[in-house]
Amino acid sequence: MTVDSTEDDLVAREALIRYDFSARTDIRMINLSENATYLVHDPTTGRDGILRVHREGYHPVRSIESELMWLDALRRDAGVETPISVRARDGARVITVHRESRQRHAVLFEKIGGIEPDEDAVCATDFKTLGALTARLHRHARTWRRPRQFHRFSWDWDHTLGKQPRWGRWQDGIGIGIGELSHLSEVATLIGQRLRAYGASADRFGLVHADLRLANLLVDDGHINVIDFDDSGFSWYLYDFGSAVSFIEDDPRLPEWRSAWIAGYRDVATLTSEEEQMLDTFVMLRRFMLVAWMGSHSHAREVQEKGSDYTAGTCELGERYLSSSGASI
Incomplete structure (x- = not known):
């Protein structure tokens, strides 16, 4: 995926006009991944905000609006604090900026206080908190009556490691040679077998x-x-645990963090022993997806920091996963 931050800036500037920000408004890109995210400050009015400029073609307007519906419902029904979207001058929560024959979507959120946990000081308590939050989201998703127009894509087998992988093919990841391809193909086959045996019934597969x-x-x-x-x-649902340990799957403290996450989850919702035994399969699933993602996101910070070492680490985890017949990494 090629990234044109200059175009992102131009889209951001044009989008802010729709929210009645002044020409003096300062924007600063704070994250560039699937989307470009900006910190916005208008010295004329004192208004602040967070503007998200969506990657072209990743989500249609209907899907972005559906995301905002879930954020609203989580705040209202589950007491989960989520970003609050801001309506544009015409009342729209998702706006579209036209650039020649292309369309880019954008959403403005109220500025949120706080900082993310320090990666260098992560402890088991952080993962216990994360596990409890995850369970709260899952509990809400299982009972929420979604609006008829609600639409989000799926992270099922076909769209993760199957025929239509949303982040690209893991086989095209950085550092994938003949040896890696042969070894990791065995691992992917085992992941698929365990997921098929686990199934995708409504109590196991839903909005995450x-x-x-x-x-x-x-x-x-x-x-x-x-x-x-x-x-x-x-x-x-347990794919969220694989996401929770993204890029740190091979940290020696992972067993401790895993136990803390499980304890936090069980403080809020049920997690069976069968489900617990599937957690490492979801770690491997996510790891393969990140190998694919890194192959097409050369601009991302994680790619710059990890590169082909991440693929080599995936091979090591895969060896342990195969040796245990998928029981652990």
């Missing part, structure tokens, strides 16, 4: 955040805001 990790929590004076629902969609 799909990127619920510590980096997407903002902690502010005891309040925890859950952010970045852009990847939310339908998948196995």
Whole structure:
């Protein structure tokens, strides 16, 4: 995926006009991944905000509006603190900026206080909190009567490691040679076998955040805001654990963090022993997806930091996964 941050800036500037920000408004890009996210400050009015400029073609307007519906419902029904969207001058929550023959969508959110947990000081308590939050989202998703017009994509087998992988083919990841391809193909086959045996019944497969990790929590004076629902969609509920340990799957502290996450989850909702035994399969599923994602996101910070070492680490985890017949990594 090629990224043109200059175009993102132009789209952001044009979008802010629709929200009645002044020409003096300052924008600063704070994240560039699937989308470009900006911190916005208007010195004329004192208004602040967070503007998300969507990657072209990733979500249609209907899907973005559906994401905002879930954010509203979580705040209202489950007491989960989520970003609050701001309506444009015409009342729209999702606006479209036309660039020649192309369309880019954007959403403005109220500015949220807080900082994400320090990656260098992560402890089991953080993962217990994350597990409890995850269970609250799952509990809500299982009982929420979604509006008829609600639409989000799926992270099922076909759209993760199957025929239509949304983040690209893992086989095209960085550092995939003949040896890696042969070895990881065996691992992928075992992941698929275990997922098929586990099944996708309604109690196991539903609406999930799909990127619920510590980096997407903002902690502010005891309040925890859950952010970045852009990847939310339908998948196995326990896929959220695979997401929780993204890029740290081979950390030696993972067993401790895993236990803490489980304890936090069970404080809120049921997690059976069968489900617990599937957690490492979802870690491997997510790991393969990130190998694919890194292959097409050369601009991302994680790619710059990890590169082909991430694929090599995936091979090591895969060896342990195969040796245990998928029971552990």
